[in-house]
Amino acid sequence: MSAVWGWSKVESTPDGGAPCQRSLHAAAVLNDSIYVFGGYDGSNRVNDFYEFKISTGSWSKVQASGTSPSPRDRHTGVVHGNSFFVLAGFDGNQRVNDFFEFNFDTMQWSPVVAATGSPPSPRHSHASVVHGNSMFVFGGYDGSYRSDFHEYNFASSSWLQVNAAGRVPRARYRATCVVHSGCMYLFGGHDGTRHLNDVHVFDFDGTGTGGNERGGGEKGWSRFWMTLNTEGTAPIPRDSHVSVIHGQSMYVFGGSTGSAMNDFHELRLDKCRWQQVQALGNAPNQRFCHVACVNKDSMFVFGGYDGTSRLNDLVEFRFSIDLMSCDIPESTLIGNLRDMVNSELLSDVTFIVEGKPVHAHKVLCMRCTYFRAMLTGEMKESRAKTITLPDVRRPIFLALLEYLYTDELDVELEVAMELFQAADQFGVDRLKRMCESTMLASIEVENAASIFHAADERNAKICPAPHQHHRRCGKSA
Known part of the structure; x- marks a missing residue:
């Protein structure tokens, strides 16, 4: 079975009504469904609320009661518990900072009234994520480009402004934020002068693994920012893109560099390395101001603006496609090569060892x-x-040949000691080190003298480890 990456267009069932074309909307995943709220259809801001049920491939309008958010765009939408939350945005006349909850148990919208604290100033084009029992809101535009950072705690119904050590990102809007392993990763945006492609990491509690220690944080603080120093070729600076997390990577698709884009990039968070994703299938059209959500092993991209028209297509990117129809057997390469040791088949040289041919x-x-x-x-x-x-003894030479053919070593201590000498004699340094490892792992009181004597004769770096009694050495990583 093999694994590949691939794009495909999602065809919805004909009985459902898909949302109209739109950009600047918000979306989130809950219980194998994608929920889309609001946006701009090219003429008006909207406040409709749609569900795409992934298992059936069907769109439907959510039948909601209560007081819904006003029509808007450039807002954010997140999921916490069994609710969908909408924060701030632009209603066509002004920036707003109202906060709404849609409860899926009651199927009702209601305004969220905080018990304490003040929400962010009225703004749009901010970024919101959920971590633990809180929603975190970064940046945006309130008449000025912002770099302030706010937290809403769902349990205490309280707002507070987050103060943290480290290198706070510069003010910006239309950036993306994603959460992975106790950290929030911020990428790109626009600072009012230029597009950006920097990566910043916010450690929520001082225990995250953000950036694999690459950057300028201040350890010891419970919360801190750091700038991530990455390798590889980063995406060109952009805003209005999407970012998602899958596995150990952050993926960035599309956005605006002054023109609509459809390039696709992966940042390996454990290696801090960028690479462009080369995928099967037809990539979506260029777009920005779209949304993307991950569900299981897929990323779904919906809507956006291509520079000419607003879109309402839904495209799926499968991070791995199981090719069940192509049953690829296990590799037999190592076994086949092992069978060639001391085989006359296609042999073109013969060694005479202890009077016998090899x-x-x-x-x-x-x-x-x-x-x-x-x-x-x-x-x-x-x-x-x-x-x-x-x-050289014939069994030892055969063991040396087997290593040369297969790159594997699986011998007892006594053979390893003699093979170590042969590896030194024939200049096979990697095999010599593997034999050293076997000898090191096998030191005991009874054999220590002979092992150290053999090691000393061949300048091996052996230190006693009497607590280890392993007798075999497997394939080296």
């Missing part, structure tokens, strides 16, 4: 610099059909 193959012996020089240089052995090798 059939070998020059191309595989090339892994050993000693044999490479012997078989390709000016030495008389390069023209000989048989080559006599003194000073």
Whole structure:
């Protein structure tokens, strides 16, 4: 079974009514459904609320009661518990900072009234994420570009402004934020002068693994910012893109660099390395101001603006596609190569060891610099059909050949000690180190003297480890 990445268009069932074309909307996933709220259809801001049920491929309008948010765009939507929350945005006349909850148990909208604290100033184009029992809100535009950071605690119904150590990102709007392993990752946006492609990490509680220690945080603070120093080729600066988390990576798709984009990038968070994703299938059209959500092993992209028209297509990116129709058997390469040790089949060189022939193959012996020089240089052995090798026992030479053919070692201590000497004799340094490892793992009172004597003769770096009693050495990583 193989795994590949791939794009495909999601065809919804004909009986459902998909949302109209739109951009600047908000979306989130809950219980295998994607929920989409609001946005701009090219003429008006809207406040409709749709569900896409992934299992059936059907769109439906959510039948809601209560006081819903006013029509708006550039808001955010998040899920916590069994509710969908909408915060702030632009209603066509002014920026707003109202906060609404849709409860799926009661199927009702209601305004969220905080018990304590003040919400962020009226704004749009901010970023919101959920971590633990809180929603965190960064930046946006309230008449000025912002870098303030706010927390709403769902349990205490309280707002507070987050103060943290470290390098706070510069003010911006239309950036993205995602959460992974106790950290929030902020990427891109626009600061009012230029597009950005920097990555910042906020550690929520001082225990996150953000950036694998790459950056400028201040350890010791319970919460801190740091700038992530990445390797590889980063996406060109942009805003109005989408970012999602899957596995150990953050993925960035599309956005605006001044033009609509449809490039797709992966940031490996454990390695702090960017790479562009090369995927099967037809990538979605260029777009910005779209939304994306991850459900299980797929990312779903909906809507947006391509620079000419607003969109309402739904496209799926499968992070891994199981090719069940292509049953690929396990590799037999190592076993096949092991069978070639001392096999006359296609043998083109024969070694005489302890008076008996050992059939070998020059191309595989090339892994050993000693044999490479012997078989390709000016030495008389390069023209000989048989080559006599003194000073090595036949079983040990066969073990050395097996390593050269397979890159694997699986021997007892006694063989490892003698094979260590042969590896030193023939200049096979990796095999020598593997034998050292076997010897090191096998030191006991009874054999310590002989092991250290053998090691000393060949300048091996062996230190006693009497608590280890392993007798075998497997394939090296």
